Amino acid sequence: MTAPATAPATHDRLPALLDAIRAFLAARVLPLEPELLQREFRDLLPRLAALRAEVKAQGMWAPFLPASLGGLGLSLAEYAEVSAVLGTSPVGHYVFNCQAPDVGNMELLHAHGSPALQKRWLAPLVAGDVRSCFSMTEPEFPGSNPVWMGTRAVRDGDEYVVTGRKWFTSSADGAAFAIVMAVTDPDAPPHRRASQIVVPMDAPGVRLVRNVRIMGEAGSDWASHAEVQYEGVRVPVGNRIGRQGEGFALAQERLGPGRIHHCMRWIGICERALDLMCRRAVSRELSPGKPLGLQQQVQFWIAESRSEIDAARLYVLDTARRIDAEGAAAARDAISGIKFHVAGVLQRVLDRAIQVHGALGVTDDTPLAYWYRHERGARIYDGADEVHKASLAKRILKRYGMEARE
Template identity: 45%
Template sequence: MNFDYSPRVTALQAQLHAFMREHVYPNEPVYAAALNAGDSRWVVPPVMEELKQRARDAGLWNLFLPDSEYGAGLSNLEYAPLAEITGRSPIAPEVFNCAAPDTGNMEVLVRYGTDAQKKTWLEPLLRGEIRSAFAMTEPDVASSDATNIRSTIVKDGDEYIINGRKWWISGAMDPRCRLFIFMGKTDPTADRHKQQSMILVPKDAAGVTIVRPLTVYGYDDAPHGHAEVLFENVRVPADNLLLGEGRGFEIAQGRLGPGRIHHCMRSIGMAERALEAMCKRASTRTAFGQPLDKQGVVREAIADSRMEIDQARLLTLKAADMMDKVGNKIARAEIAMIKVVAPAMALRVIDRAVQVHGAAGVDGDFALAAAWAGARTLRLADGPDEVHRSSLAKLELARQKAALD
C-alpha cells in the first residue's frame, strides 16, 4: 500500500487541525461548564450546535461515509487520518457529525434502508438534526455472542411487536435521540445466525422506557450517555424492518466492521494528545534535582509511547486499505487485530501520561482520567478482546492449514 496521503487528504488534515485549534479545543471547557451549569446534565450545551454549524460551513461534515453519495466520498484509508484528528477531543466527533453510534446507524441505513426509511431517518441524521442509538446488548445474556439475545420481534398483521430489555445503549439518554435500531429474534427455531432481525423503533413509541442511565467508571458521558432501556409490547409498522427477517446478524456484521476501525482511528488521536500532554508536563516539572524530561524512566515512557502509537497507526491504515480493496469480510482478520491493538495501546500511553502527571493525572483538570476510562471501555465495545482474538486465531489456523495442504 501507498503510505502517502493524497493531496485532498493532506488539505483536509490541515483544515481539520486549524478548525480544532481555533474552535474545538478552546470550547471544550465551555462545553463542560454548560453541562454542569443547570439542574440536569441531559441538556445539550448550546455551543455544540454553534460548532456544528461552523463545521458544516467549512465543509467538514459527514466525512465518514466511504465512497457514498451521502458523505465526502472518502475511502476508509482516506478517512483514517481525519478520524484520528477528531479523536483528539471528546466533543470533536459530534462537531463534524462523525460520532458513534450515529455513524454506524447511518451506514446501516445507507446500505440496507428503504427509500422511505432513508427519508425519515437517514436524512435528518445526516443533517445532524437528530441522534440515534443501537439497541443490541442485553443484561441477562453474554452479549459478546450476538446469537444469545433474547429480545423478540413478533409479526402481528402489518405490525411487529417488540419486547426486550437492553442496556449499554449509547446515546439513548441524549434529548435529541429519536431512533433505536433494535436487534431481536424473529424466529428462534431457525439457524442460529438466521434467528435475528433488526427493526427501526422510534424512541417515543409507546412501551419504550428509559430505565436508568449507566456510568462508565463513574462518568455519565452526558448528554450522550448510556442507558438501560425496556421495550414492552412496542408496536411498529412492518415496514420498519431492515432488509428482511433473519438478516439481523448479517446487518450487525456489516455495521460493526467500519465502527470498529473508526474507534481505533480515534483512539490513536486520543493517544497522541496524551503523549503531547506527557511531554509538556515532563518539560515543565522538576523532581530530585532535574527536569522530568531528563530522567531516564520518563524518556523511556515517551519513547515507548511514540513507537506504539506509530505501530498501531500503521496497522490501522493497513486494515483500512484492505477494507477498501477487498471488502470488510476478507479484511476481518486485520479489523480484529487493530480492534485489540489500538485500545490497548491507547490505555498504555494514557496510563504513562497519568503517571508523569502524578496526582494531577487522576483529577479532571487534565482529562486523562476520562480518556483512560473511554479507552478501557473500547476493549469491550463492539466485541471484547477475547472474541477478536478467538476469531483471529481461527483465521490464522485455517490459513496455516491451507498452506500445508
Template identity: 45%
Template sequence: MNFGYTEKVEDLRRRVRAFMDEHIVPRHQQWLEEVHASQYPVSFMEELKAQARAEGLWNLFLPHLKDDEPGTRLTNLEYAPLAEIMGRISWASEVFNCNAPDTGNMELLHMFATPAQREQWLAPLLDGTIRSAFAMTEPDVPSSDATNITTSIRRDGGDYVIDGRKWFITNAAHPNCKILIVMGKTNPDAPTHEQQSMVLVPMDTPGVKVVRNIPVLNHVSPEGHCEVTFTNVRVPAANLLGDEGSGFALAQARLGPGRIHHCMRSIGAAELALELMTERSQERKTFGKYLHQHGIVGEWIAKSRIEIDQARLLVLKTAWLIDEVGAKAARKEISMIKALIPQLHTTVCDRAMQVFGAMGVSPDTPLADHWTWGRALRYADGPDEVHLQAIARMEIAKSKETLGAAAAYLNVPPRD
C-alpha cells in the same frame, strides 16, 4: 500498499486540525461546565455544526453518498487520519456529524433502508438534525456473540411486537435521539445466524423506556450508555431493516468501518497523551533532574512513540483492506486492531497520568477521561478475548494449509 496521505487528505487534515484549534479546543472548558450543570446538548453545538458544514467538513466518513446527500465522500483510508484528529477531544466528532453510533447507523441505513426509511431517518441523520442509537447488547446473556440475544420481535398482522431488555445503548439519553435500530430474534427456530432481524423503533413509541443512564467507571456520559426496556412495543412491519433473518449479517456489515473510526480516535487520544507527557517531562524536576532525564520516563516516551506509530500503520492497513476487498475479507485485521488499540489507548494515557502525578487523575487534564473511555472500548464492539480467539482461529485455519512445513526449520536430530 501505500498509506502515505494524498494531497487531498493532507489538505483535509490541515483544515480539520485548524477547525479543532480555532473552534473546538477553546470551547472544551465551556463544554465541561455546561455538561456538569446538566445542560445538554451544550448551547454552542448547533453553531459549531453549522460552521463545520459550511466549511465542507461534514459527513466525512461515507464513501458512497448520493449526489443529493451532504458529505465529503471519503474512503476509509482517507477518513482515518481525520478521525485521529477528532479523537483528541471526546465530543469533537459530533461537530462534523461523524459521531458514533450515528455513523454506523447511517452506514446501515445507507446500505439497507427502503426509500421511505431513507427519507424518514437517513436524511435527518445526514443533516445532523437528529441522533440515533443501536440496541443490541443485553444484560442477561453474553452479547459478544450476537446470536445469544433474547429480545423477541414477533410478527402480528401488519406489525412487529418487540419485548426485551437492552443495556449500554449509547446515545439513548441524548435529547435529540429519535430512532433506535433494535436487534432481536424473529425466528428462534431458524439456523443460528438467520434468527435475528433489525427493526426501526422511534424513541417515542409506547413501551420504550429508558430505565437509567449507566455510569462507566462512575463517569456519566451525557449522551448516555443506557438500559432500555421494550414492553409490547408495536411498530409497522415496514420498519423492518433489510430482510427478516438478516440481522446478524447487517450487524457484521455495520461494525467494520466503525472499528476503524473508534481505533483512529483512540490513536488521537494516545497521541495527545504522549504530547502532554513529553511537555510535562520537560517542565517538572524531581531529585535535581527533569522528569524525562529519569530513565523510566524517557523509556515511557520512547515506547509510546513506537507503539502509537505501529498501531496507526496497522489501522491504516485495515482501512485500506476494507476499501479494497470489503470488511468480510479484512475480518482478521479488524479483530487485530480492535484487540490492540484500546490497550494502547489506556497504556499511553496511564503513563502520562503517572508523569503528571496526582494532577493526572484530576479534571485539570483530559487524561483521566481519555483513560476511562479507552478502558470501556475493551468491551465495545466485542471484548478483547473474543477478538483474540477469532484471530487465533484464523491463524490455525491458515496454518493447516501448510501443516508440517515449518518442521524443516527445527534442529532436532533424527531418531533411530
C-alpha cells in the same frame, strides 16, 4: 508535538482537509475543554450546536458520507485519517457529526434502508437534527455473542411487536430512534434468527429505564449508555432494515468500518496524550533546572508510546485499505487484530501520560483522567479482547489443520 506524517492519500484534498480540521479544533474546540471536563455535557450542547453549524458552513460536515448525502465522499482509509485527528478532542467527532453510534447507523441506513426509511430517519440524522442509538446488547446474555438474545419481534399483520430488554444502548437518552436487534425467526439457524428494526424512541411501550453509570459517569444526551425496555412496541414491517433474518449479517457488515472508526479515534487520543506527556516532561521541574524529561524512565515511556502509536496507526490504515479494496470479509483477521491491539496501546499510553502528570493526571484539569475512565471499556465493548484473541487464534490454527473444540 508533531505527529508522524500520514500515509499518502488517494484523495488530493485530504492533506488540506486534515490541516483545516486541526486548525478548527485548536481554535474553536480545544478552548472549550476545561468547561467540558468540569460540567455536564448537556449544559454545553447549545455551544456545541453552534460549532456544528460552523463545521457545516465550512464544508467539513460528516466527511465519511458520500457527497450525494452532503458528506465529503472519503474512502474508509481516508476517513480513518480524519477520525484520528478528531479523536484528539473528547467532542471532536460530535462537532463534525461523526460520533458513534450515528456513524454506523447512517452507513447502515444508506446501504440497506428503504427509500422511506432514508427519508424519515436518515435525512435528519445526516443533517444533525436528531440523534440515534443502537440497541443490541442485553443484560441476560453476553454481548460478545450477538446471535444469542431474548428480544423478540413478532410479526402481526403489517407490524412487528417488539418485546425485550436491552442495555448499553449507546446514546439512547435524547435519541429520536433506535436500531433494535431482535429475533424474528426463532427456529432459523443461529445466524439467520435476528433482524434489525428501526424503533422510534417515542413509540408507545419504549421505556428508558436508566442511564447506566460508567466508571463514575451517568452520561446524558449524546454520551449515555442506557438500559431500555421494549414492552409490546408496535412498528411497521417497513421499519425493518434489509430482509428478515439479516440482522447478524448487517451487524457484521457494520463491524469492519466501525472498528476502523473506533481504532483511529483511539489513536487520536493517544497522540493527544503523548503530546501532553511531552509538554509535561519539559515544563515540570523536579528541582531547579532539572525537568522531568531528564528521567530515563520518562524517556522510555515517551519512546515506547511513540513507537506503539506509529505501529498501531499503520496496522489500522492497512486494514482500512484492505476493506476498501477487498471487503470486510477479506480483512476479518485484521479487524479482530486491530481491536485488541489498539485498545491495549490506548490504555498503556494513557496510563504513562497520567503517571508523568503525577497528581495532576488524576484530576479533570486535563482530559487524561476523563479518557482513562471513558476508554477503559475499549477492551470490553465490541467484544472483549480475550474473545477476539481466541477467535483470531482459532482461525489461524485452523489453517494448520486444527479444528476448534469447545
